Amino acid sequence: MAGHVQDRWYKTVTGDDGKPHKTKTDRYGKGNRYRARFIGPDGTEKSKSFADGQKRLAEKWLNKIEADMADGSYVSPEASRTTFGQYAEQWLASQGGEVTTRSSAATCVRRHAVPYLGARPLASFRPEHIRAWLSELEQNVAAASYRAAIFRTTSAVLSAAVDDGYLKVNPCRARSVRSPRAVSTRVRPWLPETARAVRAALPEWYRAMVDVAGGCGLRQGEVFGLAVDSIDAENGWLHVTCQVKQVGRHLMFGHPKGGKERDVPLAPAVADRLTEHMRRFPPQLVTLPWQAPDGPPVTRRLVFLREGRALVIHRNVFNKDVWKRALAEAGVIPNEAKDGRYAAAREHGMHALRHMYASVLLDAGENIKALSQYLGHHDPALTLRVYAHLMPSSEGRVRKAVDRVLYGSDGPETAQAA
Numbered sequence: 001m002a003g004h005v006q007d008r009w010y011k012t013v014t015g016d017d018g019k020p021h022k023t024k025t026d027r028y029g030k031g032n033r034y035r036a037r038f039i040g041p042d043g044t045e046k047s048k049s050f051a052d053g054q055k056r057l058a059e060k061w062l063n064k065i066e067a068d069m070a071d072g073s074y075v076s077p078e079a080s081r082t083t084f085g086q087y088a089e090q091w092l093a094s095q096g097g098e099v100t101t102r103s104s105a106a107t108c109v110r111r112h113a114v115p116y117l118g119a120r121p122l123a124s125f126r127p128e129h130i131r132a133w134l135s136e137l138e139q140n141v142a143a144a145s146y147r148a149a150i151f152r153t154t155s156a157v158l159s160a161a162v163d164d165g166y167l168k169v170n171p172c173r174a175r176s177v178r179s180p181r182a183v184s185t186r187v188r189p190w191l192p193e194t195a196r197a198v199r200a201a202l203p204e205w206y207r208a209m210v211d212v213a214g215g216c217g218l219r220q221g222e223v224f225g226l227a228v229d230s231i232d233a234e235n236g237w238l239h240v241t242c243q244v245k246q247v248g249r250h251l252m253f254g255h256p257k258g259g260k261e262r263d264v265p266l267a268p269a270v271a272d273r274l275t276e277h278m279r280r281f282p283p284q285l286v287t288l289p290w291q292a293p294d295g296p297p298v299t300r301r302l303v304f305l306r307e308g309r310a311l312v313i314h315r316n317v318f319n320k321d322v323w324k325r326a327l328a329e330a331g332v333i334p335n336e337a338k339d340g341r342y343a344a345a346r347e348h349g350m351h352a353l354r355h356m357y358a359s360v361l362l363d364a365g366e367n368i369k370a371l372s373q374y375l376g377h378h379d380p381a382l383t384l385r386v387y388a389h390l391m392p393s394s395e396g397r398v399r400k401a402v403d404r405v406l407y408g409s410d411g412p413e414t415a416q417a418a
Contacts, residue, residue: 003038005058034058085118103247108153122167127174145182189359197330208277215270217357220350227300233271238264250293
């Protein structure tokens with residue numbers, strides 16, 4: 001048995017006869033009688049009190065502590081009383097990586113997990129608590145993909161708590177807990193006519209953004225962060241080395257997504273559009289912090305600015321006040337409602353131009369590996385999963401191959417006649 005059980009109602013003293021005798025202490029009849037004591041792995045004494053008549057229970061508790069320390073599943077009583085909310089803040093403070101990723105994780109935890117799970121001590125977590133939380137989450141968060149992201153982040157917090165000795169197992173991984181599944185929908189790229197209609201509906205100083213996003217496959221932040229020295233029109237290349245990131249109200253320059261810089265072929269027509277845009281709306285020097293709100297200042301001569309001024313385009317303002325208005329004028333989404341708001345149009349964001357770019361290249365016979373490089377994906381398998389259904393006429397090639405090999409070039413009738 002680890003440690004020992006102390007009886008606080010009696011103490012052993014040596015009598016006049018030189019033999020040990022039990023006598024009542026000043027605590028006799030007051031409070032819990034037994035205190036189970038042991039030395040934890042950190043070298044400090046731990047204890048737990050038990051009522052009169054519960055000595056066997058105290059001994060059983062100590063035996064369990066000993067077994068837990070032996071198999072590595074021991075959780076200290078102090079750590080077990082730490083709440084999810086307290087530990088989640090510690091976890092968030094320890095996270096590294098990109099500031100945008102950390103911001104997204106903080107939003108998931110603070111807005112959707114802490115309000116429901118924050119006050120619960122870590123040691124008290126059971127799968128039933130996660131199931132109840134997920135039910136609540138389903139009612140309050142409509143997007144399945146976002147629910148899945150919230151669950152993954154919360155599970156990561158609890159896994160870290162297991163590693164740090166705050167609880168024994170992660171309840172999110174219990175067999176009875178079904179994690180939210182993001183509904184996979186096929187990408188439906190815009191037709192070029194749609195892109196042209198939206199381009200015409202945009203203010204003049206924004207129109208060339210459609211050309212560079214649809215003609216080079218840039219993400220929105222990469223378009224906003226496009227600098228003059230990234231354009232090599234003479235050799236036909238666009239160097240994607242930077243994007244504008246947004247965390248809350250803070251804007252900053254940073255590496256492209258995943259830190260992956262890339263070179264993209266620049267079509268002459270797109271280069272001409274960019275040249276004309278820069279002639280009419282001269283690029284301006286803009287200084288922003290690098291990679292974090294308090295990062296070192298970096299100055300770039302940006303191609304696209306807010307309403308022709310030396311102001312970086314703010315993603316939320318642009319999407320709400322400019323992009324959606326253009327979508328409505330082009331007939332892509334309904335006109336604004338009486339309250340002045342437009343309907344949700346996630347599938348028609350600027351990313352739709354990136355999808356169009358991918359579909360155009362695949363239709364032209366470009367291979368997945370090259371497309372993956374141009375899009376800035378780390379793994380061609382990701383590109384294949386997203387865009388495989390856009391690859392041209394794979395079924396038609398199968399039919400023609402079977403006809404040619406099994407039946408000859410004229411089809412099954414010719415084979416039968418032979």
